[in-house]
Amino acid sequence: MIFKSAKINAFRTWGLLLTMVGMGLMILGTAGIVFWGHAGKIMAAIGLVIGLISMMASLAIYFWAGMLSTSAVQVDCPECNKMTKMLGKTDRCMFCHTILTMDPEHANITSEQLESQQLKQ
DSSP states (O other), rough: OOOOOHHHHHHHHHHHHHHHHHHHHHHHHHHHHHGGGGHHHHHHHHHHHHHHHHHHHHHHHHHHHHHHHHHHHEETTTTTOOEEOSSSEEOOOOOTEEEEEEEEETTTHHHHHHHHHHHHH
């Protein structure tokens, strides 16, 4: 459960990963000039182009996640009582990773069952 996260956070994580990979490829490509001199320019060009493509993909993913975030439904998490955003029928809380749903078919407990459990405690 530690590695599960909200859908919006997962998109942002992939965007960050692509940013880091792109920057790493650009740095390693440029380092080819330092290590191999004139012959390293080909490696630098390849690294810079692939790194640039990775950075552009990261930009697209961040833009897509931002657009999804603006249309996401905001709900109060029943566990941590913080406002979180939901995409789709089920999602996880951005803070405590509790599974949330707005579809009664996907819910495993009703509000009446929850109230009766709270009264017994």
